[in-house]
Amino acid sequence: MAGAVLVTGAGGGLGRGVAERMSADGRGLALLDIDEGRLSDTAAAVASRGVTVTTHVVDICDVDALRAVVAEAFVAHDDLDGLVNVAGLGGFWQYDALDVDTWDKTYAVNVRGVFFAIQAFAAELATRGREGAVVNFSSIAARNGHELLTAYGSSKAAVLAMTNSLARALAPTVRVNAVLPGLIWTDMWRQSAGWLAEHDPALAGVAPEQIFGAMVDQLIPMKRPQTVEDVAGAVAYLLSADAANITGQSLHVDGGAVLP
Template structure:
């Protein structure tokens, strides 16, 4: 029988407190992985860690703002202070809001790229030397279907996630065969990214002039989503766990759409 072989593997997950990060943490815990989790929401992160420990795995946590270089250094020093490299890195942290091109200032663009792109780049830069020295490793980057099929907005979010895909492809070529690097590209997923106050649901409500739930449903119709629903965080986490595991031993430089069919391109 095929196995993930993730038991005991040290897995570092950014943005692990809620949404896809939380679901990924619990998914890896179910496979017996040892977890290192980071998020800026201390209370929600503690809850995720408690649920993971209930599955019998070791969990270390760090609270930090990954939108800054100092925050990343702080988190990785706390979690990997002895220089230990994780077996698996899941770059998941990210944020965005629905804003038109004209709404965005240079500061807005910088803030989006600092969190959605540079946090990935800096975290990878920190763990790669140890992975290279060990001769193994798996990295999974959380991108977006908007990186592959941009909409009119949010243009800054789509551009930052497209950069994540370019980084994934480039590093997969340079770091093979020892280290596998892949990306997931979720479509609309019902997480706090959508549901929190000021999140996508609220901003779409403003854009479409509808209540939040109706605005989301209207947006899905506009996108002509074949599965006609938002996905769940667990559905994305399942693919992340797969890509990090031995089940995907011959998979690298790939972009896995978990998008309900939103992307229409053949490649």
């Protein structure tokens, strides 16, 4: 049976979906998030599956704390061999309204936190002489530029470059891949659609759900939003033995929004 998986951002919608899929597959879980309440909710949702679940409250921008938590996770789960970097920060900002703090915070969570989680994870695996796999969360915003997603999109593009570099650096013992979700009705998109309703005069009074639906119709050839389960299934594949010869790849789960 495959080993336990460490999931960052486990309190959010995508993180919880990944945790639920991993537990359904019989994999133990080390769940990380900055929000203790949401983290507890995810742990409660998967605890009934009979797998070992531990929770670790941490701000992944705090590198020393992150390293300590990763080490704790390896002590708690002696079969830990998977890492899924879900934690991320996003939102719509007009480029001329972006301030230094927002820019730095976006990169601290979306890029720096991802890198140092992988660094700590790989070091712990090496100490134990074990192999493992990493799945990073990027976004279609890394491929398709958007005038309101300068900080978010560019940070997610950095995740793709990091994925490629670390796939080479950590081979052959650790595989590193990425998933690029499309449009999913999670908290990020609820907030972003609400932002559009508030800031775009043409959308004044339009419900966020309607704005989101119109974006799906416009951007997604499959004409349906993606789901948390869609993405979690892709993650499960990339962590599995079926993907044993796959590394440095970017798997789009976006209904055809981005095509070669």
